[in-house]
Amino acid sequence: MIVSGPATIWHRAPAGEPVSSFDEAYAIVHDALERQALDNPVLAAHLEMLEDPVLSETVRGNVAAGMDALTAMDAARDTIISMFGQIDDEYLAARADDVRDIFGRLRDAMTGGGGASAPYRVSKGCILVAEELFPSDMTGLDFSSLPGILCHKGSVTSHVCIIAHAKGVPIQVGVDVSGIREGDTVSVDDPMMGGTPYIVARVRAAGRKLLVNAGNLDEIKAGIAAGADGIGIFRTEFLFLQRDSMPSGEEQRAMYREALLECLGRPLVLRTLDVGGDKMLPYMPLPPEDNPFLGLRGVRLCLEHPDIFNVQLRAVLDAARDVRELRPDWYEAGSPMRLMLPMVCLVDEIRQVKELLRAIDPDYASLVQVGIMVETPAAALDAAAMAAEAAFFSIGTNDLTQYVMAADRCNPGLARLYDPFSPAVRRAVELTVEAAHAAGIPVGMCGEMASDPRATDLLLAAGLDALSLSQIKLTLE
Amino acid sequence: MVCDKAILTAPTGLHARPAGELVKLVKSFTDSTVQISVSGRSVNAASMLSLLSLGMKCGTEMEISVEGGDEQAVLAAVRDFISAIKE
Numbered sequence: 001m002i003v004s005g006p007a008t009i010w011h012r013a014p015a016g017e018p019v020s021s022f023d024e025a026y027a028i029v030h031d032a033l034e035r036q037a038l039d040n041p042v043l044a045a046h047l048e049m050l051e052d053p054v055l056s057e058t059v060r061g062n063v064a065a066g067m068d069a070l071t072a073m074d075a076a077r078d079t080i081i082s083m084f085g086q087i088d089d090e091y092l093a094a095r096a097d098d099v100r101d102i103f104g105r106l107r108d109a110m111t112g113g114g115g116a117s118a119p120y121r122v123s124k125g126c127i128l129v130a131e132e133l134f135p136s137d138m139t140g141l142d143f144s145s146l147p148g149i150l151c152h153k154g155s156v157t158s159h160v161c162i163i164a165h166a167k168g169v170p171i172q173v174g175v176d177v178s179g180i181r182e183g184d185t186v187s188v189d190d191p192m193m194g195g196t197p198y199i200v201a202r203v204r205a206a207g208r209k210l211l212v213n214a215g216n217l218d219e220i221k222a223g224i225a226a227g228a229d230g231i232g233i234f235r236t237e238f239l240f241l242q243r244d245s246m247p248s249g250e251e252q253r254a255m256y257r258e259a260l261l262e263c264l265g266r267p268l269v270l271r272t273l274d275v276g277g278d279k280m281l282p283y284m285p286l287p288p289e290d291n292p293f294l295g296l297r298g299v300r301l302c303l304e305h306p307d308i309f310n311v312q313l314r315a316v317l318d319a320a321r322d323v324r325e326l327r328p329d330w331y332e333a334g335s336p337m338r339l340m341l342p343m344v345c346l347v348d349e350i351r352q353v354k355e356l357l358r359a360i361d362p363d364y365a366s367l368v369q370v371g372i373m374v375e376t377p378a379a380a381l382d383a384a385a386m387a388a389e390a391a392f393f394s395i396g397t398n399d400l401t402q403y404v405m406a407a408d409r410c411n412p413g414l415a416r417l418y419d420p421f422s423p424a425v426r427r428a429v430e431l432t433v434e435a436a437h438a439a440g441i442p443v444g445m446c447g448e449m450a451s452d453p454r455a456t457d458l459l460l461a462a463g464l465d466a467l468s469l470s471q472i473k474l475t476l477e
Numbered sequence: 478m479v480c481d482k483a484i485l486t487a488p489t490g491l492h493a494r495p496a497g498e499l500v501k502l503v504k505s506f507t508d509s510t511v512q513i514s515v516s517g518r519s520v521n522a523a524s525m526l527s528l529l530s531l532g533m534k535c536g537t538e539m540e541i542s543v544e545g546g547d548e549q550a551v552l553a554a555v556r557d558f559i560s561a562i563k564e
Contacts, residue, residue: 045497048525052500055526083530095493095529159493 001198001453003127003148003170004187007180010130010137018112022059022069025109026050029102033136042135042159050102055080070110077103094158101134127186129177135159143167143205148188152177168201198453199469202460209466211269213446217255220262230267232394232468233340233373233446234259236312237274245283246308252315253322260323260337265330267338269394269446269468271373272353273312274342276301278410284308293402298343303352313339313353314360320367331366339368340394345378350389373446375399380428383435393436394468397447401425420449426458433463444468479552480542487562491533493525495562500525502558509545511555522555 019025030050037044049055058079062072077099084096125147130137132153138160149171154160164171170190180186203210211232212223220231239247239255247255260268275281276297284305289295302309320337323330330336341353350372357364371392374380380400387393397420402409404425407417419425429445436443444466449455451470459467485491503511503522511522515537520527522541533539541559543552 041494041497045493045525048497048500049493052525052527054524080526083526084532098493099526 001170001191002187002189004185005125005127005147007129007150007182007184007186008126009180009182010128010133019110020069022056022063022073022106022110025069025073025106026056028109029105032105036136042163046098046102046135049098055102070107073103073106073110097154097158097160098135101136104134105136127188129180129186131177133160135163138163143169148172148190150175150177150180150186150188165197166201167205168198195453196451196469199451199456199467202456203467206460208460208464209444211267211444211446211466211468213468213470217259217262220259220268224263224266228266229466230269230336231259231263232269232444232450232466234268234270235274236271237279240273240275240281241279243283246281246311249311249315249318252312253318256316256319256337257322260319261326263336265327265336267336269338269340269371269392270316271340271342272299272316273302273309274298293408299341299349299353300343303349306356310356310360313356317357317361317364317367324367335367335369337368338392339370340373340392341370342373342396343376343399344372344374344386345376347382347385347389350386354389371441374432374443375403375447377404377428380404380432383432384438387435387439387441390441392441393432393443395429395432395443395445395447395464397425397429397445397449400428400447401449404428420447420452420455421458426462429459429464430462437463442466478542478544479548480540481552481556482538482540483556483559485533485535485537485539485559485562487564488535489564490535490537491529491531491562492564493529495564496525496528499555499558499562500528503555506545506547506551506554509543509548509551511551512542512544513539514542515539 019028033043033047033050037047055076058076059072062075063069067075080099081096084099125145127148127150128146129150133149133151146169149164149169151160151171151173152175154173161171161173170188172188172190200210209229211230212219212226212228213233214220214223214231215235216238220234223231239252256270259270274297276286276295277292280286286296296304316337316339320335341350344350350370354370357368357370361367369391371390371394372379372386373396374383374393375396376399379386383393398409401418401420405417405419405422407414409418433443442465445459445464446468448470450459450467487495500523512519513522513528513531515531515533518531520531522528541552541555543555
């Protein structure tokens, strides 16, 4: 991905008094590292390196041989780096950068720089431009407002790059930055950043949940194996399509049980049968409609056909009960089985489904949490009332965009209008999030927009608690 | 003294972070000394810099030796830690 913006030139702020001996510099740096290492594993590794007797003995040996403290440190640094330099492995050769960083801090402490790499403030939205950056320089940075980093020295496997990527910030190294002045417009080209990795890093950095969309058991397995926090939408249609009769209750129960077991205690958001509109079942003939997308589909169709819907609801409850017998611990913080109703427009539709559930099992609420997919303008506009009945929201942007913008998503001539970034769709998302949070229920997103890296920062800023990705290209950890 | 062999299976070699955790573990056994040797070169596993200088890659075979108190338990702990490094 390529990002552009005004440049801000990196320089370290001076702080502290100069000291004269290695031991004093060591104490200053040790103290600073000890504090910074608490929440930073890279700096915890630096602390181990600093505490390594090999380091201090090499410096002291040089001092004993007659060198002044600064020269002794520089010589010790070169001796230690030469231990790594002989290794023909770029990952381990990059450890030489870590050694340079530690000695840079020691030198800094000795010459009055403070050695603590004082947090450096970068103006919001500016691209950080530096000749060389060390991992310790990264500790004070506010990554949430940093669009990118340009750096002359360093390799893509260095810790600075790893830290930047973990924070979702694009970084380009090996660029001659000597001619760049404060405020110049610069761009950062980082092919390693973009798409799914970018979304994953941003969502993780914001402390929100990463879920995965699934249409069958294999996709559930792959998503959980990749480290997803749960399944954001399990489309149950696959059980119903491509066959010539309705799946039996036992068949459904076995499938839902296996799906929930595959989630290992993480939430499984199971969307109830969502046919009608453009998705028809061959064995369930329905009268043709003039406007199928405005017709009998989703929960409307299910409520019209309780004979079919009850079989699915009973199978879900049975599966949740089966799994609870095996793993009661998964239910301690509420059932991991989440029932999500599609195409809800009236609060009463949620109540009707709960009535059906209660008729099957009066104790249904301990087996499933009932929430809705917010994909109609009615659900978004009346979200506050919906939130009083629903245990969670998940925004389905594909249909929400089509209905808010009154633009058929299958009509290429309307692509200009069928745009989830339209102000009205964004407002619908905001309304939904505000209502959910006011009621204290979680709100996620499972539409295509959640898988669009251009939308990630917007959605996190809007307050979405979870993004459910439509595909996994790499591990989510 | 007790010895055993282990193989590093972390796909990109021994990184600073897991190496730091290994050093921390070794240092917690105050009654024993742990040496790790690769291709005949032996270093003190409590020294982060020496450990990294071994340049261990995925598939590197090493010999762990422990001398001091509770040798078997320390050996098992170090061996298990190394085979569990995955990053």
